[in-house]
Amino acid sequence: MVRILLRFSEELVDKPITAQVILEHGIPISIVAAHIDSQGGEILAEVPSTHVEKVAGAFREKGVIVTFPKLIEVDSERCFDCGACLSLCPVNAISFKEDFSVVFDQEKCIGGPCGTCVDACPAGAIRLVEQGTV
């Protein structure tokens, strides 16, 4: 599975675009997180890696901005591997290696809609990445 971030402008919000893409292409899309209101918004979705290009193309055709997001950034200079963040992550994206180094799984992280770990880092080493347009 590959993560894609779909950004909907204000004009697109009331159209059933995601449903249309699923129906037209018969590709399962799983929604990981969503934040949408009448002003527009974002959906973080997972699509099968074999169909990424097709799905991205289909959304772009309908005016949706598609990016492949890096949701979280960890400053390895600041991080001193305490692990305070581990028990907070709702999707188990943070774990220890054998030597107790902290590792972040960018594939699992849901980023902006969560951010639970960010203010729990004593080192101030975790930052949510602003999702700009690509």
Place this chain on the structure above:
Amino acid sequence: MQATCHEIGLRVLNSFWNKIFKKILKCSFNDKLQNVQEVSAIKKKGNPTKKRTIAEVNEKIRKGDVQVLTAEEMKKLVESSGIEVAYKEVDVVTSGTLGAMCSSGAIINLGHSDPPIKIHRAWINDVEVCHPGAAVDLYIGATIMSETKPFEYGGGHVIEDLIRGKEIEVRATAYGTDCYPRTKLKTTLTKNDLNQFYLLNFRNCYQRYACATNSRDETIYTYMGKLLPRFRNATFSGSGALNPLMNDPDYETIGIGTRIFLGGAQGYVIGEGTQHDPRNRFGTLMVRGDCKKMDPEFIRGASFAKYGTTLYVGIGIPIPILNEGLAKKTAILDEEILTDIVDYGIPRRGRPKLGKVSYKDLKSGTITINERKVRVSPLSSLKKARIIAETLKSWIENSLFYLSSPAESLPTDTTCSPMKQTEEIAFINSVVHPAVTCTEDDEIKTVAERIISRSINHVVVADDEGRLRGIVTSWDITKAVAEGKKKLSEIIVRKVVTTTPDESLEAASRKMAQHQISALPVIDHNKRVLGIITSEDISKLLGR
């Protein structure tokens, strides 16, 4: 029949000589026995009854043939070969920990300005520093927060920045004296401009610590980190079996003057730490070290959200294996070190204990609370603790670090007493009174009548089992009438700010002010309504 004086005297004399005779016999027998044992032992494996001394260990360090193991390696050796072999083979065991140690700080001396100043108040990078002594000595407390970036930057960060060689901005004011006429000062400095820059920490290196969790319905932010609602996570601190004081729990080798690894340099134990509680296995240390030689890898400013700033300090202590007992003690395992799971959701000194857990469980990442699996995070760095033990080991092996005999032992029998309080603090349970309640099915009119007849402003909405569902105020009723709403369910406020019997009145009134409300339903941990307190109750109490 009474014995004559002569007879008694004779009996006493006899028994006296008997005792002496027996003692002489026993002594020579014991000596012989010991000699026999020693000889046979020497034949078997050298000379085990001879204890190792620190001087001998240092001589080995000088020659470069000292045997050093980290505490983790020692445990493996004892497991595979037994205590006797471990004692015979190993001279020193190194330990390590790196955690948040709030009772830390650094003393600096700025040198004198011209004209000279006797500093009254001073700030470094907007962090107020204490001025406890003469003219230009300052103490940077780790927990003092920046006035411009509170909860983000504090004394701990100032210490780290200085160690990193960064420039800091010093501001100071003074009242001016005949000998120190200057009243204002502003300058930028680095550590090289300071006469002295010493870490002086009055409580470090906790032997072990409680495991923290939270029973409340809301996330809380504590010195034990961020604790999610309803026991959804837990945190712990300390490196367990690798922890320095766990490897010498009876303070046989750690005392005043013990040379240690401190923040990447060599430092010293200067006494027991404040709140030192060795009997309950909550020992602490007071330490000192030269910051100018420290390495920022092992000493870091840090910040706990909504709690404040602190300093992460790396400490490693070498334990000389002077006797077989120490070989056994340094073999302690994570599963043998237990600690309490404590509910930080209850803001009282005696926080409820929910059970016991071992450091083995804690390091596994999951523990059980109330029969449920809960994920647990360390707050101290287990990775750095290992690196510290390894670094100290290599220093000793490479003759860069020698052991020191303590000048004085640390107390082993003190405990930590609670504060004597002369002013009593009121808690919610002393002012709570029954709440006027209704159910969601009640009519607005019924609730309005209840408000009038009981002359109150708040009606708590509860379900059949007495659990909190919402709150309705006289203002909500007025609004409902104005807007023509008929059903109570349309006007119930569902998101209710609540309190518990254990909360202090001060905390509760702060909550009311924050949320601009005038009452708090009092609930238990099952959300059952126990009563209500209002701002009027609090004003009455304060006016008493």
